[in-house]
Amino acid sequence: MSATAASQGGLTPDTGRPRLADSMWADTMRRLLRNPQGAIAVGGLLIIAVAAVAAPVIAWHDPIAQDASARLLSPSWDHPFGTDELRRDLFSRNVHGLKTALALSFLSVLTGAVLGTMTGFTVGYVRGWADAVVMRLVDALLAFPGLLIAFAILTILGQGLENIGIAIAVFAIPGFVRLSRAQMLGERNKDYVLAAQVLGARPVRIIFRHIVLNALPPLLTQVALAIASGVLIVAALGYFGLGEQAPTPSLGGLVNDSRPYLQRAWWYPVFPGAILAFLLLCLNLLADAINEAISPYARRTS
Amino acid sequence: MAPFIVNRVAQTIPILFLGTVAAFLVLRLIPGDPALVIAGEEATAEDLYAIRDQLGLHDSWPEQYVRWLGDLVQGDLGYSFTTGLSVSRLFSINIPPTLELGIAAYAFAIAIGIPLGILGGVKPRSAWDWLLSGYTMVAVGVPSFVTGIILLWIFAAELRWFPSLGRVSFLSDPVDSLHHLALPVIALALPISAVLARYTRTTITDVVGQDFVRTARAKGLGESTVIVRHALRNSLIPVITIMALQVGEVLTGVVIIEAVFTRPGLGRVVVEAIQRLDYLVVQTVLVVLVVIFVTVNLLADIIYGFADPRVRVR
Numbered sequence: 001m002s003a004t005a006a007s008q009g010g011l012t013p014d015t016g017r018p019r020l021a022d023s024m025w026a027d028t029m030r031r032l033l034r035n036p037q038g039a040i041a042v043g044g045l046l047i048i049a050v051a052a053v054a055a056p057v058i059a060w061h062d063p064i065a066q067d068a069s070a071r072l073l074s075p076s077w078d079h080p081f082g083t084d085e086l087r088r089d090l091f092s093r094n095v096h097g098l099k100t101a102l103a104l105s106f107l108s109v110l111t112g113a114v115l116g117t118m119t120g121f122t123v124g125y126v127r128g129w130a131d132a133v134v135m136r137l138v139d140a141l142l143a144f145p146g147l148l149i150a151f152a153i154l155t156i157l158g159q160g161l162e163n164i165g166i167a168i169a170v171f172a173i174p175g176f177v178r179l180s181r182a183q184m185l186g187e188r189n190k191d192y193v194l195a196a197q198v199l200g201a202r203p204v205r206i207i208f209r210h211i212v213l214n215a216l217p218p219l220l221t222q223v224a225l226a227i228a229s230g231v232l233i234v235a236a237l238g239y240f241g242l243g244e245q246a247p248t249p250s251l252g253g254l255v256n257d258s259r260p261y262l263q264r265a266w267w268y269p270v271f272p273g274a275i276l277a278f279l280l281l282c283l284n285l286l287a288d289a290i291n292e293a294i295s296p297y298a299r300r301t302s
Numbered sequence: 303m304a305p306f307i308v309n310r311v312a313q314t315i316p317i318l319f320l321g322t323v324a325a326f327l328v329l330r331l332i333p334g335d336p337a338l339v340i341a342g343e344e345a346t347a348e349d350l351y352a353i354r355d356q357l358g359l360h361d362s363w364p365e366q367y368v369r370w371l372g373d374l375v376q377g378d379l380g381y382s383f384t385t386g387l388s389v390s391r392l393f394s395i396n397i398p399p400t401l402e403l404g405i406a407a408y409a410f411a412i413a414i415g416i417p418l419g420i421l422g423g424v425k426p427r428s429a430w431d432w433l434l435s436g437y438t439m440v441a442v443g444v445p446s447f448v449t450g451i452i453l454l455w456i457f458a459a460e461l462r463w464f465p466s467l468g469r470v471s472f473l474s475d476p477v478d479s480l481h482h483l484a485l486p487v488i489a490l491a492l493p494i495s496a497v498l499a500r501y502t503r504t505t506i507t508d509v510v511g512q513d514f515v516r517t518a519r520a521k522g523l524g525e526s527t528v529i530v531r532h533a534l535r536n537s538l539i540p541v542i543t544i545m546a547l548q549v550g551e552v553l554t555g556v557v558i559i560e561a562v563f564t565r566p567g568l569g570r571v572v573v574e575a576i577q578r579l580d581y582l583v584v585q586t587v588l589v590v591l592v593v594i595f596v597t598v599n600l601l602a603d604i605i606y607g608f609a610d611p612r613v614r615v616r
Binding site: 137143152263277278281284 | 316317320321324325328329439440442443444445447448451452454455459460550553554557558561572573576577579584588591592595596
């Protein structure tokens with residue numbers, strides 16, 4: 001019995017005893033990395049994350065200094081992504097824009113995920129009128145076009161990074177509430193919950209100690225997808241000039257700035273566009289791969 | 303069926319109500335003063351007072367809300383704070399271009415996405431399936447404004463096959479109208495078609511693996527009959543829900559695409575109105591968008607109820 005359990009993984013040699021790391025999480029992680037899509041996604045995101053974290057080191061030109069030898073230089077060794085109309089290095093501007101977009105969407109989605117999930121778990125466990133009220137609110141929020149919510153919040157709170165973060169977090173919350181509530185509804189009537197109730201555990205302990213670990217994995221898919229839409233919102237806001245204010249670079253802003261020079265400088269819109277596309281591709285692949293890792297019997301979806 | 307429909311309609315009423323409250327509140331929370339925007343920096347206190355009085359801004363929020371909603375349900379949309387134009391006139395000018403773009407892009411996304419999804423799903427791991435995977439990966443990832451700019455660069459600026467901006471009414475000159483619509487429609491439809499294709503593929507592969515499909519094959523039906531009569535019928539029903547949800551993506555995408563291609567329309571109106579604190583215009587546009595989205599999803603639910611009797615019992 002233990003031998004078959006250990007050989008299921010296939011990666012580690014069969015030692016005849018159960019692996020120590022046989023937890024659901026370790027198992028999911030292993031399946032994720034063994035899937036080519038998952039490996040590509042994790043690898044790609046690692047490269048992007050390193051580039052973002054190391055932005056000040058790997059971009060050897062200042063992103064806002066107007067110090068290149070000429071305007072709109074095509075890509076060269078010194079300026080791998082060329083220069084813009086103000087003689088600024090575009091490689092540096094792209095990398096710094098990437099850093100902001102990534103950090104901003106990651107942190108705010110995480111905040112929104114925690115708030116939304118806690119709400120969803122709670123109302124899914126408690127049910128009753130609180131559940132009804134929260135779910136109607138969520139339905140109403142989901143009916144609003146997300147980008148317009150972001151526009152409105154930025155107009156309300158004023159431009160600035162923290163306000164973009166708030167907009168993304170608010171946009172992410174309803175999805176997490178809905179999903180975590182559904183998870184909770186699926187778990188709350190299982191035997192182990194009943195056992196905990198019979199033993200006299202209080203609701204808070206039951207939810208956050210017993211149910212959460214079982215209900216959490218599908219939410220990871222949602223985290224990847226929500227970060228992807230966060231990146232899209234940051235980029236769109238940047239495109240509309242509502243994001244990082246001029247001279248500070250943003251990926252969406254770079255695409256917009258390139259408009260007058262499309263025919264003279266292909267590198268100006270193409271690099272930020274490609275970076276955004278690659279980042280979003282990796283996040284979508286990751287979501288798919290997590291999905292498959294969680295339910296190995298599910299058919300491959302793409 | 304009737305109780306099911308009544309139940310679903312009843313569920314949407316609180317959503318619409320909360321939608322109007324949210325649309326109303328979103329702008330009130332802005333620290334700016336619309337009277338100041340209208341009168342300019344040099345306005346005296348009396349001027350500002352008079353303007354606020356005229357706009358009804360001295361009343362409490364509940365009073366303003368009730369008056370606005372009352373007028374709205376009676377079909378009186380009121381007048382824009384900043385331009386003085388009647389909102390219904392603003393709509394009659396700006397809804398047709400947005401409708402053209404939205405409907406064309408939605409139809410295009412469905413026409414591309416669903417057949418691709420079917421072809422990939424019926425024969426997993428075939429050439430069609432690989433084409434589908436490649437297409438969805440690229441199309442889901444590229445933001446629509448990036449696609450828009452790249453299309454503008456290649457097909458409008460370099461090749462000069464399509465005009466780069468503006469709009470021609472479909473009713474006055476259909477050919478020229480479509481010529482102007484082509485690039486914005488592609489940019490808007492691409493990510494939506496990818497989502498549809500991916501979802502269609504998933505439902506089809508699920509159904510094709512089921513027992514009744516094997517039974518159909520086993521009793522000697524031709525492959526095309528098995529797919530069209532048995533598999534497609536069952537697998538396309540869940541796609542209705544996703545199609546309705548994608549209407550939300552169209553409504554958001556329109557705002558971006560109208561800006562990229564400098565087309566007139568509701569998206570431009572709402573972006574400008576937010577910046578000018580034009581409460582009435584913004585809240586009314588928001589309500590219109592929410593009503594469209596909620597209605598489409600309600601219809602999708604009801605159609606689903608007709609197509610699959612199981613969901614009626616719940």
